[in-house]
Amino acid sequence: xxxxxxxxIKELTETFRDRKIIINGLLMVPLLVPVLILGMxxxxxxxxxxxLESELSLPVLGADYAPNLVAYLSTQxxxxxxxxxxxxxxxSNQERDVILRIDESYADDWRQSRAATVEILFDSSRQDxxxxxxxxxxxxxxxxxxxxxxxxxxRGVDPALNQAVRVTYRDLATNESRRGMLLAFLPYLLILTxxxxxxxxxxxxxxxxxxxxxxxxxxxxxxxxVAIMSGKIAAACVFGMLVLLLTLLSFKLSFTFVRSGxxxxxxxxxxxxxxxxxxxxxxxxxxxxxxxLISASVKSLKEAQSYMGILMMLPVLPTAILLVNPVKNxxxxxxxxxxxxxxLILMVLRAETISMVQWTTYLGAGFGLGAVLWCIAAxxxxxxxxxxxx
Amino acid sequence: MIELTNLHKCxxxxxxxxxxxxxxxxxxEDGAITGLLGPNGAGKTTTMRILYTLMKAxxxxxxxxxxxxxRDADAVRRLLGVLPDARSLYKRLTxxxxxxxxxxxxxxxxxxxxxxxxxxxxxxxxxxxxDRRTEGFSQGQRTKTAIxxxxxxxxxxxxxxxxxxxxxxxxxxxxxxxxxxxxAEGRCxxxxxxxxxxVGALCDHIVVIAKGRVTTQGSPDELLKQTxxxxxxxxxxxxxxxxxxxxx
Numbered sequence: 001x002x003x004x005x006x007x008x009i010k011e012l013t014e015t016f017r018d019r020k021i022i023i024n025g026l027l028m029v030p031l032l033v034p035v036l037i038l039g040m041x042x043x044x045x046x047x048x049x050x051x052l053e054s055e056l057s058l059p060v061l062g063a064d065y066a067p068n069l070v071a072y073l074s075t076q077x078x079x080x081x082x083x084x085x086x087x088x089x090x091x092s093n094q095e096r097d098v099i100l101r102i103d104e105s106y107a108d109d110w111r112q113s114r115a116a117t118v119e120i121l122f123d124s125s126r127q128d129x130x131x132x133x134x135x136x137x138x139x140x141x142x143x144x145x146x147x148x149x150x151x152x153x154x155r156g157v158d159p160a161l162n163q164a165v166r167v168t169y170r171d172l173a174t175n176e177s178r179r180g181m182l183l184a185f186l187p188y189l190l191i192l193t194x195x196x197x198x199x200x201x202x203x204x205x206x207x208x209x210x211x212x213x214x215x216x217x218x219x220x221x222x223x224x225x226v227a228i229m230s231g232k233i234a235a236a237c238v239f240g241m242l243v244l245l246l247t248l249l250s251f252k253l254s255f256t257f258v259r260s261g262x263x264x265x266x267x268x269x270x271x272x273x274x275x276x277x278x279x280x281x282x283x284x285x286x287x288x289x290x291x292x293l294i295s296a297s298v299k300s301l302k303e304a305q306s307y308m309g310i311l312m313m314l315p316v317l318p319t320a321i322l323l324v325n326p327v328k329n330x331x332x333x334x335x336x337x338x339x340x341x342x343x344l345i346l347m348v349l350r351a352e353t354i355s356m357v358q359w360t361t362y363l364g365a366g367f368g369l370g371a372v373l374w375c376i377a378a379x380x381x382x383x384x385x386x387x388x389x390x
Numbered sequence: 391m392i393e394l395t396n397l398h399k400c401x402x403x404x405x406x407x408x409x410x411x412x413x414x415x416x417x418x419e420d421g422a423i424t425g426l427l428g429p430n431g432a433g434k435t436t437t438m439r440i441l442y443t444l445m446k447a448x449x450x451x452x453x454x455x456x457x458x459x460x461r462d463a464d465a466v467r468r469l470l471g472v473l474p475d476a477r478s479l480y481k482r483l484t485x486x487x488x489x490x491x492x493x494x495x496x497x498x499x500x501x502x503x504x505x506x507x508x509x510x511x512x513x514x515x516x517x518x519x520x521d522r523r524t525e526g527f528s529q530g531q532r533t534k535t536a537i538x539x540x541x542x543x544x545x546x547x548x549x550x551x552x553x554x555x556x557x558x559x560x561x562x563x564x565x566x567x568x569x570x571x572x573x574a575e576g577r578c579x580x581x582x583x584x585x586x587x588x589v590g591a592l593c594d595h596i597v598v599i600a601k602g603r604v605t606t607q608g609s610p611d612e613l614l615k616q617t618x619x620x621x622x623x624x625x626x627x628x629x630x631x632x633x634x635x636x637x638x
Contacts, residue, residue: 002497006491010487010491017482217536218495222464222497228495
């Protein structure tokens with residue numbers, strides 16, 4: 001235990017004396033958060049405002065077939081433009097988000113009280129087109145309903161008869177859960193920070209020290225190798241948790257400065273920060289133990305760093321899988337690394353209660369996996385080759 | 391006292407098996423400096439690594455003050471002060487912090503660490519750089535710090551792998567005097583070198599190693615007698631068998 005603390009203090013002292021590491025490793029993410037929050041919030045807000053409230057330019061093909069419809073659209077904050085020469089090119093070049101085509105038979109159908117055809121042209125793969133398309137749809141529906149009602153009244157029928165079911169909406173999302181949706185990126189950011197926040201320190205403490213040939217004298221001391229390794233892991237865990245704490249505090253602070261936009265009024269309580277730190281602690285342990293394991297098995301620091309690309313992908317996997325195949329929270333999820341953290345962080349952000357069973361399952365599985373990785377790393381630390389750098 | 395008996399060590403490489411140590415036996419007495427002399431790649435470093443428990447021998451045994459290095463590795467490490475071939479310091483720590491770190495790893499209390507460090511600082515002449523960060527240290531300052539780090543727990547047996555490597559004349563001299571002090575204190579000192587003059591000037595007992603075997607051993611005088619040469623350098627060349635092969 002004494003060895004562990006000695007090694008931990010030494011590793012932390014060394015790390016904190018390196019100004020570049022402090023800036024890149026410790027402060028970069030916390031400093032990036034306000035930019036992210038304030039910037040993204042402002043961007044999302046101004047975008048939505050522009051798209052919802054500004055005049056929508058709508059090229060219309062065959063405007064002559066339906067002068068009344070076109071006149072109605074003009075009253076809905078939509079500016080009618082003459083049709084382009086090449087419709088598809090205009091959409092694919094993103095010059096316009098949406099184009100309206102009125103069928104030749106529109107006038108005939110209208111006069112015969114048949115459903116007259118109009119066509120909305122857009123690119124469904126473009127996020128940007130969603131709001132303009134909905135606006136055009138809504139305007140057209142409004143016109144259709146109005147004209148339909150007039151027709152029914154003219155025939156002596158109550159337009160309400162046409163409506164067997166009236167659907168109204170009430171959104172039960174709480175404020176917190178709505179923001180949870182907006183903050184879908186937050187779990188990834190936090191998990192990644194937890195997983196790899198201590199990466200520099202832990203890789204340097206094993207692979208780097210080996211490469212600089214200072215591991216040999218260290219391992220020639222009577223201090224137990226497991227204790228030395230655990231000290232290095234502990235130092236990386238402390239560093240990782242510190243990065244997380246700063247990141248979370250930075251979130252808390254950033255939200256207090258947001259006046260408008262989707263993040264307005266959002267608050268991160270100290271309780272939530274505490275919960276998030278507990279949720280992320282096993283992740284920090286898993287990350288540092290895994291990196292120690294890798295560092296002890298490779299020949300150089302460079303080789304160890306080459307694993308970073310793959311490791312950075314790992315936290316994305318559960319989020320990606322859930323995106324394609326959303327499932328309800330089940331207990332097994334809380335035992336699956338990355339997925340568990342993802343779900344729990346979302347639960348905290350939505351201010352949902354995490355049950356005792358979920359807590360124990362999660363912490364048991366998380367620390368269990370960490371312990372397994374730690375054991376493998378410890379066995380690698382006993383290998384003869386580890387100390388021999390040259 | 392350190393006793394090595396019939397040590398063997400092989401390494402598996404991609405191209406086949408390399409025998410690094412092939413039956414090395416010798417004895418290093420207390421109050422004497424024993425020199426391992428041999429050309430580069432003779433197996434000196436591997437022999438020493440087995441001796442300070444970093445490697446396990448395929449065959450043979452090492453006894454340090456009667457303790458077996460494989461069975462009582464931890465106890466043996468306590469009895470040894472080791473300056474390995476790889477001796478880099480932590481450059482963001484001061485020389486003193488480097489030394490203190492190792493003292494703590496040896497389980498020493500802070501007071502003894504301080505006393506021992508102060509003594510070594512004086513003996514090795516480290517006063518002007520002891521509290522500086524080791525980044526940018528000269529080779530001599532680095533070696534001195536590494537030696538102080540290795541000896542902070544006041545070990546009875548001292549193992550030094552090529553201690554004078556890369557040092558200037560003045561530092562080498564100072565270091566030799568320091569090693570003589572260690573001998574006078576009754577410690578068992580083993581050092582390796584590929585430089586004849588060095589070993590000749592310091593050692594009471596010389597073990598010549600080539601291609602993983604001990605080709606000859608004895609005091610400098612005995613070595614001259616055995617080889618029938620008039621200078622130690624000629625005796626060394628003859629002992630490692632480089633003469634016959636026509637290589638240097």
